[in-house]
Amino acid sequence: MFKLAALFVIFTFTECTYGATWVYSQGPYGPENWLNSYDACGTMSQSPIDIVHGATVADEKLGKFNRTTFTAIPDKMTLLNNGHALQVNLEGGYTVSDRNVLPGDYQAFQFHLHWAAVNQSRGSEHWIDGKQYFAELHIVHYNTKYASIGEALTQHEGLAVLGVFVAIGSETNENIDLLLNPIAQIQQYNQQMIYSSKFDIGRFLPEDLENYYRYSGSLTTPPCFESVVWTVFNEPIYISRAQAETLQTSLYARANSTDLVGGNYRLPQPLHDRKISRPGKSGASPLTSTILLHVTSMLVTAYALRF
Numbered sequence: 001m002f003k004l005a006a007l008f009v010i011f012t013f014t015e016c017t018y019g020a021t022w023v024y025s026q027g028p029y030g031p032e033n034w035l036n037s038y039d040a041c042g043t044m045s046q047s048p049i050d051i052v053h054g055a056t057v058a059d060e061k062l063g064k065f066n067r068t069t070f071t072a073i074p075d076k077m078t079l080l081n082n083g084h085a086l087q088v089n090l091e092g093g094y095t096v097s098d099r100n101v102l103p104g105d106y107q108a109f110q111f112h113l114h115w116a117a118v119n120q121s122r123g124s125e126h127w128i129d130g131k132q133y134f135a136e137l138h139i140v141h142y143n144t145k146y147a148s149i150g151e152a153l154t155q156h157e158g159l160a161v162l163g164v165f166v167a168i169g170s171e172t173n174e175n176i177d178l179l180l181n182p183i184a185q186i187q188q189y190n191q192q193m194i195y196s197s198k199f200d201i202g203r204f205l206p207e208d209l210e211n212y213y214r215y216s217g218s219l220t221t222p223p224c225f226e227s228v229v230w231t232v233f234n235e236p237i238y239i240s241r242a243q244a245e246t247l248q249t250s251l252y253a254r255a256n257s258t259d260l261v262g263g264n265y266r267l268p269q270p271l272h273d274r275k276i277s278r279p280g281k282s283g284a285s286p287l288t289s290t291i292l293l294h295v296t297s298m299l300v301t302a303y304a305l306r307f
Helices: 002-012 031-036 068-069 241-249 284-303
Strands: 057-059 075-081 086-090 107-116 135-143 159-169 192-194 211-216 228-234 239-241 275-278
Touching: 107 159, 107 241, 239 241
Parallel strands: 057 275, 159 228, 159 239
Antiparallel strands: 075 086, 075 192, 086 107, 107 135, 135 159, 211 228, 211 275
16 A cells, blocks of 8 residues: 555656656746756657657567456546646556566556647647647556566666557547546646546557557656656547547646646657567568558459459
């Protein structure tokens, strides 16, 4: 219990924990200046990134996530406005123990959302081929081989984050309403609410758990530790425009302020020499696969014309 409680404080990134202030807007405490207070924010393996599909590498060792893993109900769930995001803290969350998808045993301990500001349409942290979605859900896990989550926070592969894009569609997403219906109870900074009826996290995942991108990166907020095994799913989930507007207009970023939480995303960081992998047969790049598909089609057609 103490171990989890300690990490909830750490991962909320309160100013009192790290002794400095950070915001998403431009200025002395904005993203371009985070490295002045948090050294890791200026290092070489930062997140998020713009994922260029054509530059990804197929890895046959990467498998499909098992949906049943995510059906376990946490022991306790707390909805929180931490001033930077809408967050749900978990106690007794599920554990992913499949070496085909992650390099260790990782237990879920919180998830949170990043989304577009009012009157804006783009707010995801990761991009795909230059495309930014309305929002992005991050489900955060720690590697249980470490004595505490606080220790895992600074270790190589100490954390694993599942990133899920959120797009605006035509229908209401009843699962997202589990976050939005009680949002009036946490409108003010640092307000929180304990769920009386708990639910599984799998309901926030896309249908397709086989196609995703994998790379080594960092926390996308200060202290920016480079300890994260990132999984970014290709397929988004959808919410209605009304739900998007509720998210954009409901939470206040600071005490005694009318500033709203939103636009809470960091711009893509340089990839440098990192590799982005995806499940698939090794040896063929996306471009090569496409060329082979066309060549095969032409050969089949030519063969058929002989008869």
